[in-house]
Amino acid sequence: MINNDLAGISISRLHEMDDFLNKTYIESKKLAGLMTTVYRKGELVHYSPMGFKDRDHNTDLDKNTIFRIYSMTKPITSIALMMLYERGLFQLDDPVYKYIPEFKSLEVYVSGKDPDFITKPVDRPMNIHDLLTHQSGFTYDFMQTTEIDFAYEKRKIMRNKNKSLEHFVKELSDLPLQFSPGSRWNYSVSVDVCGYLIQVLSGYSLDDFFKKYIFDPLGMKDTDFYVPSEKIGRLASNYLYTGSDIPSLITSKEEGDITQKPKLLSGGGGLMSTTDDYLQFCKMILNNGNLEGHQFVSRKTIGLMTSNHLTGESDLSQMAFSRWSESKFDGTGFGLGFSVITDPVRARTLSSKGEIAWGGLASTAFWIDPLEDLIVIFMTQLIPSTTYDIRRQLRSFVYGAILD
Structure with missing residues (x-):
């Protein structure tokens, strides 16, 4: 655990969040493992892995664990x-x-x-x-x-x-x-x-473009469309909710060989990554397209991407054709690659206007709140992402921990 009182966060409240997550999801075996990261005002305030990356083999989930981030690929492709x-x-x-x-x-x-x-x-x-x-x-x-x-x-x-x-x-x-x-x-x-x-x-393949213009400059050394055989021991097992509290393991036979680069490079859901890598990407977004002296896109482009682009500034509840999304519908618009909170009151959750977010099929999620200078990343591996209401529970704890 990394503590930093200067970030305006109550560390004891985040410890309470860990206790809640451990009791509710790890001890109950609803999730094999999870990792929560809170970054605020330039400080890594909270970095908490718990449980297993593979329950059957009792291998601990840690900072080096690689996750299937599925639709959290979309913001990277959009950038x-x-x-x-x-x-x-x-x-x-x-x-x-x-x-x-x-x-x-x-x-x-x-x-x-x-x-x-x-x-x-x-x-x-x-x-x-x-x-x-x-x-x-x-x-x-x-x-x-x-x-x-x-x-x-x-x-x-x-x-x-x-x-x-x-x-x-x-x-x-x-x-x-x-x-x-x-x-x-x-x-x-x-x-x-x-x-x-x-x-x-x-003129580049998608993976080569990502590597040259995003991953290498950001130091995202463990993010790719496959997991090389020498890193496969770091990959978290994937689980499927089947109605029981204890989810079923998705076998390698069911998933296919992910140690080989697929021919179909899915910009909508194909990447594997680590918490550290994805935090680098989020920090770049929060810092208006710049990180450590490297300009990826301009401040104006980030501003355009993180604005609500739905017709007439409507929200998803008014525009959605279907009722499935990685975000809630009320009080939430959509930008160029992210959901955007347009009205926290209508969203009925702790948040800020202008907060951007998205998630992945295996229950991973992130949000970036420029008003609070805040990034939160949650990693686990449980399909589908609608199984538990973890994302709103995290918001309650994280925003409830803000002191300033």
């Missing part, structure tokens, strides 16, 4: 794309088909089942802004609500790691959109399309 925006390589209102010709003839679902869909033309072409804000009309197969969701599942959209991003884009172009671009918000594979755009615009 990478905006780095190219600053180089003048595209405009946010550019039609996506300008760079991905397969998207020239996209249509919107009206009725029918796959493959006999009845469709209509889009009201306007999809643009890059739609992708970054999840207003594209794309979806995810796990939504399990509409005929388009079921078609994604049937066709294994984003499920085959042996197919390239080029193949993914072609498969996507063969299916209708849920709605006309810009008219609704729906969590989706949009940021995977952003990952493909990075390759098209930069």
